[in-house]
Amino acid sequence: MRVSSLFGVTRRTVPAEDLVSHQLLLRAGFLQQLATGLYSFLPLGWRTEQKIRRILREEMDAIGGQEIFMPVVQPADIWQRSGRWNSIDQVLLRFQDRRGRDMALALSHEEVVAGLTSANVSSYRDLPRIVYQIQTKFRDEPRSRGGLLRTREFSMKDAYSLDRDQPGLDRAYQAHFRAYFKIAARAGIPVAAVLSDVGVMGGHLAHEFIYLNDAGEDTLVFCDSCGYAANQEVAETKLPDPETDIEGELEEVETPGATTVAEVSAFLNVEPSRVAKSVAFMAELKRGQPAQMILAVVPGSAEVNLARLRSATGAVDLRPATAEEIDAAGGVAGYMSPHGLSAEAATVVVDEALGRRRNLVTGANRTGWHLRNFNVARDCQGATTTRLAAATTADPCSVCGAPLRIRRGIEYGNIFQLGTHYSTSLGALYDDESGEQSPVVMGSYGIGVGRLFACIAEEHHDERGLTLPIAVAPYQVALVSVGSDEAVAQLADSAYQEMSDAGIEVLFDDRNASPGVKFADADLRGMPLRLTISPRSLGAGGAEFKRRLGESRIVARESILSEVRSELEDLRRQEAEWVRTTMAPVEALIAQTLPGGT
RNA sequence: CGGGGCGUGGUGCAGGGGUAGCACGCCACUUUUGGGAAGUGGAGGUCGGCGGUUCAAAUCCGCCCGCCCCGACCA
Numbered sequence: 001m002r003v004s005s006l007f008g009v010t011r012r013t014v015p016a017e018d019l020v021s022h023q024l025l026l027r028a029g030f031l032q033q034l035a036t037g038l039y040s041f042l043p044l045g046w047r048t049e050q051k052i053r054r055i056l057r058e059e060m061d062a063i064g065g066q067e068i069f070m071p072v073v074q075p076a077d078i079w080q081r082s083g084r085w086n087s088i089d090q091v092l093l094r095f096q097d098r099r100g101r102d103m104a105l106a107l108s109h110e111e112v113v114a115g116l117t118s119a120n121v122s123s124y125r126d127l128p129r130i131v132y133q134i135q136t137k138f139r140d141e142p143r144s145r146g147g148l149l150r151t152r153e154f155s156m157k158d159a160y161s162l163d164r165d166q167p168g169l170d171r172a173y174q175a176h177f178r179a180y181f182k183i184a185a186r187a188g189i190p191v192a193a194v195l196s197d198v199g200v201m202g203g204h205l206a207h208e209f210i211y212l213n214d215a216g217e218d219t220l221v222f223c224d225s226c227g228y229a230a231n232q233e234v235a236e237t238k239l240p241d242p243e244t245d246i247e248g249e250l251e252e253v254e255t256p257g258a259t260t261v262a263e264v265s266a267f268l269n270v271e272p273s274r275v276a277k278s279v280a281f282m283a284e285l286k287r288g289q290p291a292q293m294i295l296a297v298v299p300g301s302a303e304v305n306l307a308r309l310r311s312a313t314g315a316v317d318l319r320p321a322t323a324e325e326i327d328a329a330g331g332v333a334g335y336m337s338p339h340g341l342s343a344e345a346a347t348v349v350v351d352e353a354l355g356r357r358r359n360l361v362t363g364a365n366r367t368g369w370h371l372r373n374f375n376v377a378r379d380c381q382g383a384t385t386t387r388l389a390a391a392t393t394a395d396p397c398s399v400c401g402a403p404l405r406i407r408r409g410i411e412y413g414n415i416f417q418l419g420t421h422y423s424t425s426l427g428a429l430y431d432d433e434s435g436e437q438s439p440v441v442m443g444s445y446g447i448g449v450g451r452l453f454a455c456i457a458e459e460h461h462d463e464r465g466l467t468l469p470i471a472v473a474p475y476q477v478a479l480v481s482v483g484s485d486e487a488v489a490q491l492a493d494s495a496y497q498e499m500s501d502a503g504i505e506v507l508f509d510d511r512n513a514s515p516g517v518k519f520a521d522a523d524l525r526g527m528p529l530r531l532t533i534s535p536r537s538l539g540a541g542g543a544e545f546k547r548r549l550g551e552s553r554i555v556a557r558e559s560i561l562s563e564v565r566s567e568l569e570d571l572r573r574q575e576a577e578w579v580r581t582t583m584a585p586v587e588a589l590i591a592q593t594l595p596g597g598t
Numbered sequence: 599c600g601g602g603g604c605g606u607g608g609u610g611c612a613g614g615g616g617u618a619g620c621a622c623g624c625c626a627c628u629u630u631u632g633g634g635a636a637g638u639g640g641a642g643g644u645c646g647g648c649g650g651u652u653c654a655a656a657u658c659c660g661c662c663c664g665c666c667c668c669g670a671c672c673a
Contacts, residue, residue, distance in 0.1 A: 012622065012634065013610040016666065036665070084673080091672075108673060142599075142671050150672080197673090206673095217672080306670095319599085319670065416673080444673090483631045516633040523633090534632065544632095 003509040008042035010521050019215055021457035022147030024466055028524045037144030037152035047474035052449055053134055055186045056157045063175040065130040065159055070112045072136050076102035078111040082425050093140045105138035113160040114426035117440055124164050124432050132159035148454040161443040169417055169441045170596025176415050176445045180209045185582040188469035189459045194220050195230040197307055205417040210409035211455040220409050221391045225402030233307035237395035245358040248373035255370045259334030261300030268361055275300030276354050276362035278336040280326050283315035293329050293346040295338055299353055302389035312349050312386045337363035338380045348383035350376050355385045412455050413447035466526025467548050470571045475507040478527040482515045482534030492533040495560050529567055
């Protein structure tokens with residue numbers, strides 16, 4: 001491709017976006033925004049997207065996946081049969097067709113796969129199978145952000161495994177686990193797998209694949225000692241040993257002006273973890289019912305884990321209570337506690353760690369006062385006690401007791417052991433050897449293609465632009481001609497022809513522009529190898545070779561093609577070596593963390 | 599949905615009751631060509647929308663819409 005014919009311009013000015021990698025994708029002419037969470041891919045961006053898709057296809061094919069293609073627009077009845085029509089809120093975009101029939105834009109494809117399975121699988125001989133597609137998903141997110149990190153319309157590689165039993169599902173799950181590491185490695189991003197929430201649709205095992213990056217939306221918990229890794233939403237921590245101190249008498253103590261845990265613990269000289277912090281939420285326990293107050297009580301050193309609170313209470317909608325609502329329930333903001341609240345006013349849920357401790361400090365529900373010697377079992381009867389606090393670095397690992405580490409990350413993929421929910425509700429049954437019918441055991445495995453794209457850009461850029469791996473760069477070579485010298489133009493043209501004929505992907509900057517502009521654009525677009533042909537390079541004997549991340553050297557004009565080939569080969573070898581290194585520990589990780597043996 | 603910020607040529611911004619401006623980009627010609635060249639000439643905007651105040655609104659007021667960030671949410 002000649003730059004003089006390329007659709008899509010580069011921009012010198014920096015867009016008003018927060019994420020640097022996204023600024024670069026916009027500036028380099030890879031992407032253009034249509035509206036919040038909706039992006040067009042321009043030719044360069046689309047070429048990279050296609051290369052990512054090729055990696056996805058190769059790795060899915062390698063584990064026996066068969067590519068299919070399912071509709072985005074789907075009738076409501078399959079969603080009603082699976083139960084998701086009612087259990088999913090506005091994220092599922094619904095509309096009616098001209099006949100007034102309820103329809104939805106698919107946010108994933110379990111229902112359709114179950115239906116396909118029902119029609120195409122009838123015997124254990126038809127199992128196992130893996131099908132996958134790369135398809136548009138639409139999720140009407142309350143808030144898109146970070147460019148391609150969270151969009152409303154996006155491409156997903158979604159795969160579905162079909163097995164007769166749990167051991168079969170375990171095998172498929174392992175295969176995807178391995179493939180997801182390989183995909184990230186080939187795309188050039190380091191990745192970690194963490195345990196994740198199985199979601200409201202059941203299933204019993206799920207992992208997220210995380211690119212560690214502070215721009216990420218997810219909070220992850222790691223134990224460096226034993227390798228435990230989990231999303232903070234589900235991270236287990238070791239509970240303190242039950243204390244056996246004598247329960248002191250509950251007493252009010254004056255704490256003027258001390259409304260935060262830090263102030264109270266300093267004023268009364270107690271550890272923040274011994275302050276029972278009460279956080280008031282308003283929850284809809286059933287859709288459409290009036291919200292009622294839930295008081296979550298956690299150690300002052302921790303935050304409430306909303307996922308846990310939601311599952312502990314069954315709340316479908318959860319939001320912080322307003323000052324008026326706290327007031328109406330008889331609480332006093334800043335001095336809030338379960339003490340003195342009626343059972344009707346609020347449902348109280350207490351973190352289990354607090355239940356094991358004795359003689360805590362908590363609010364007195366009276367301005368300027370707190371309570372000493374608060375004991376959950378004695379002073380908070382009727383409360384539910386469960387794990388409620390989000391893991392912190394102060395908590396010991398639940399497995400080995402070592403300190404935990406907390407990092408931010410971007411989830412580019414997740415895998416779920418679904419079980420038989422969808423196959424049962426949509427009639428995907430098979431006959432076993434004895435003719436007995438059972439539901440097909442399903443797994444579901446997703447990778448956000450655009451999100452993977454964003455991770456790649458986030459990992460591979462510098463102050464001048466993108467620095468893309470050869471595996472995903474839109475072109476392999478940026479060819480730059482300098483000046484209007486006839487000999488330069490001739491050699492550049494013939495080199496372009498020769499490389500193109502040899503199947504090498506070249507972006508030839510043939511514009512009548514100054515060298516600075518061409519070099520800056522080449523750097524911005526991030527091609528791994530740059531070839532410059534100029535009066536100076538001709539004087540030195542040929543063309544200048546420069547890797548995007550490397551030094552330049554002169555190559556004789558006769559050997560341009562062979563040198564390009566060997567440079568590209570070397571770059572591929574480096575990336576392959578990186579993939580090998582990255583994959584080396586994965587088998588041990590699978591053996592250690594996944595069910596089903598190897 | 600709550601909080602904050604912002605909507606003015608293609609891009610990035612300034613202006614803030616009376617002639618709509620700057621930089622980059624774009625077009626033409628000339629001179630240039632190793633890190634975002636120079637000169638000359640030119641094109642391009644109903645100032646997000648609707649309504650109001652006013653002799654007069656990009657500017658003041660009201661409502662709405664859109665975009666970004668934080669939070670909520672995130673199968």
